[in-house]
Amino acid sequence: MDRSARHGPQPAPFGAARRRPHRLRAVRRRVHPVCARRPVPPSPSRAPLGGVDHLVLHAADSGDEAPAAPLRRGPPDPRQETDRHRGGPPVPALLHPQSGTDLRGAVIRDLLSLRPYLDRHRSAYFWCAVVLFVSSLFGLLVPWMIREAIDGISAPDGRGRVVRAVSWMVLFAFLHGGFRYFGRRGMLVTARRVEMRLRRDLFAHVIRLPLSFFGRTPTGDVMSRMTNDVSAVWLLLGPGVLTLVGTAITYVLGLLFMARISVALTLVALAVAPVIVVASREYGKAFHRTHRKAQESLAAMNAAIQENVAGIRLVKAYGLEGQEERRFRGASRDYYRQNVSVARTSAAFHGAIGLLAGLGVTLVLLLGGWLVIRERLTLGGFVAFNAYLAMLSFPTMALGWVINLVQRGGSAMGRINEFLGTPAEPREPLLVPPRKVPDAPFLEVRNLSFAYEGGGRGEALRGVSFSLRKGEIAGLVGQTGSGKSTLFSLLLRLYPVPPGTVFLEGRDAGGLPLEEVRRAVSLVGQDPFLFSDTILANVCFGRDLPDEQEARRAVSMARFLAEVEEMPDGVHTVIGERGVSLSGGQKQRATIARALCAGGELLLLDDALSAVDSETEQEIFREILSARGGKTVLFSTHRMASLSRCDRILVLVEGRIVEEGTHDELLSRRGAYFDLYSRQMIARELEAT
Incomplete structure (x- = not known):
């Protein structure tokens, strides 16, 4: 994940409560029957109370490039949220009346x-x-x-x-x-x-x-x-x-x-x-x-x-x-x-x-x-x-x-x-979901552009296009802040995606039921989250019923089984709130096991092995490669050596894919990937000396 996004939004310090007015949201009053309100006329100085609607802007065409896709002005940029949580400018408020008839009303x-x-x-x-x-x-x-x-x-x-x-x-x-x-x-x-x-x-x-x-x-x-x-x-x-x-x-x-x-x-x-x-x-x-x-x-x-x-x-x-x-x-x-x-x-x-x-x-x-x-x-x-x-x-x-x-x-x-009154995520498509297209790529991204609402740095993604065949393993590499985590979030539809930009097996992901998209995609983020429950319950979190055999298989693929069996109750060991009894590497491997056990056909790994040593990381990738026929994998990592096993590598720079190819092909081009790889190798040699 981008470092700037990784550290936001920041928790508010204790003193911030006194400096910050209450941040009531401008919300829609049409979603829940309890919330039916008389409409309030919009003011020219602020957005109407109809909701925090996402603006759709069209980027201008430039040069000989293909026309930019509609730019989705999405939710607030996490990178810009820190000052708000530290007592900075408040989010636009839903004004509540303060006196007289309006108050009683x-x-x-x-x-x-x-x-x-x-x-x-x-x-x-x-x-x-x-x-x-x-x-x-x-x-x-x-x-x-x-x-x-x-x-x-x-x-x-x-x-x-x-x-x-x-x-x-x-x-x-x-x-x-x-x-x-x-x-x-x-x-x-x-x-x-x-x-x-x-x-x-x-x-x-x-x-x-x-x-x-x-x-x-x-x-x-x-x-x-x-x-x-x-x-x-x-x-x-x-x-x-x-x-x-x-x-x-x-x-x-x-x-x-x-x-x-x-x-x-x-x-x-x-x-x-x-x-x-x-x-x-x-x-x-x-x-x-x-x-x-x-x-x-x-x-x-x-x-x-x-x-x-x-x-x-x-x-x-x-x-x-x-x-x-x-x-x-x-x-x-x-x-x-x-x-x-x-x-x-x-x-x-x-x-x-x-x-x-x-x-x-x-x-x-x-x-x-x-x-x-x-x-x-x-x-x-x-x-x-x-x-x-x-x-x-x-x-x-x-x-x-x-x-x-x-x-x-x-x-x-x-x-x-x-x-x-805040609009929930749309659970069902507006139209009848289309059927799968034969011979279509399992995942295809077409000219995807996205900007966080209020993002000071403009677009987080700019005209991103690529495709992955079923069973293909692709690496995503880029410097901190290049948009890797934003791309993962959009593929999982954690943020609304512009129509006609993300396709699963030839079907527009924006027109599919949200549950179907979430079942097809499994995400392992940078910051592992575990519930105060047993290892078995955490690994089987994405399944309807716990299956100990499947859980053990997933834990084994994540190279975590030997350590689990040494615990007092094995997979039935309670790991405490947020997995407090586990190390950082154990938490990451437990979340990888959870994603593998969930059965999603597309596995997204967002720098999910940063706390794992290189040898264990290679073993986990070997396990994923052995099961590649059933899963399509897209992962990002800061360890360039891990990318050599990928079928394809995508290089992301400032929200754009600037290079694409195998490890050897990209090195031979001596472009952005070559620069990143060379810097890391030099840094590793300096550390060794």
Whole structure:
């Protein structure tokens, strides 16, 4: 892989979170049913919110050369991503409204995007609401029985009335508790089901997003949205909806009971309601802004943690524990400050609500006491009214918490929708896939040009053309940054390929189902990745079911079997996260075994043996040569001696193939290949001396 591409994108340091605004993506709103939004008119100063569409530019013809193929303006160049991850200029953002009607509209649209999930559980929510209604009704009958008991004390048959009232109170209390249990349980379990489906759909969509998405999105941001944001949605749909339904029912029924006792007292109690509504509205807008910033800060901090845990060897190798601790302290302090802002907003609202509620109670006590003295209200009625008022005090105080959950859930769903609205890789061809062409080359590249979006160096590939027959082994050589890794990525369709440029057995690869292309091509990259599982599971990763016999054969071809058999559990040995228990060379051989076991007919080796000694590399190539009838191989390497066994060698210079031929033919031409080979031989001789 090109060295400049190999080292990008770089992980962001801990301190970068404070310098970087949140990088929300401009995304399409048409891919997932959850993400349907009203279209936003494009601004002349920025790209429309229709998506990060790849521009197709046509290169001008030059001289006697063949016309250049359409230049694919693809995803961001990994070579240009480093400054973004280090706190440089942010990626164009999806602007979210900050105030007024636009803010409320954004929250409402985000919450309405949950409708496809809620429709599946409509009946469950309905019956839970019915059960909660019955529960609240029984609960509100308890103060009414208190009124009957107190007023019955002075009645002629007072003893009987008191006993009956107390008996009904006990029964209503039991019924209230029983129905409340089933209502709460049903509501929370239903919300968990919605959460599970949402998280599953989000993961299924994210894992199908193009490679460019992960190049510009920190891992911590992805983790934050798939965990914290989905949990915030559950808090809204579970405890939030539960409290909202219970509050609404309690308010409506409670006010009816209170009005039955005294209309005047009820109106006095409601005198502070308009002020509470206005305060709640302002609190909702302020909380949305502060909570959004807190979520962004949390995502940045999570990214910092993930990157340092993943790169812990590098941190320790350079002795940077103290420096990284200081940087993380800065990111943590930023998250703390954002949450303090959230806490201040919440505390101010709850304090105001408490003050208003206390004012309402004071007015009720003054007027109620006067009515009792004037015998316009019984003592039992006054006590019951205050009991109802106390029962309404919790819903009033919980109003702020519900608004909090609504804003958190809306903000979280908006962040989730940004991912769900990002177009995934096309899984199926636009047209019926063409049939294989007899006698066509197994792989043919025609005038392929490609540039990363925002790439400062222009085209990564320029008019690349070559073909490989089935079973042919070709080498790809070039200096760092010549475009070798970009070519491998395009052959695997990790980035979209321009139509009419890449063909598999005579069929345009761009018109084939993505799964078919990935099954036909196996790639071994420079940086081996292994899962925290057994060697067998890692080697058989590309197969539907693990096959120990096939795995052993592939491990043997990769010259790794002898070392595996010396391990405690052989191929069943767990190798730890990212293969931490293996050496660099063992990791590379394990990934080669995985590619061989996958059964792809085209094997791409992107400098995949850089950590293996020359002798082992030659042995692996001999094994591949012995199986050449079944596989076509294209590999790049910096060891020129390994290329002598190739049927053909392609020399790539600044994105162009400048030479093509066998090892001996290229040496005799004394061109670019001869220069590369001579430099390496001279360097090797100098090292030997």
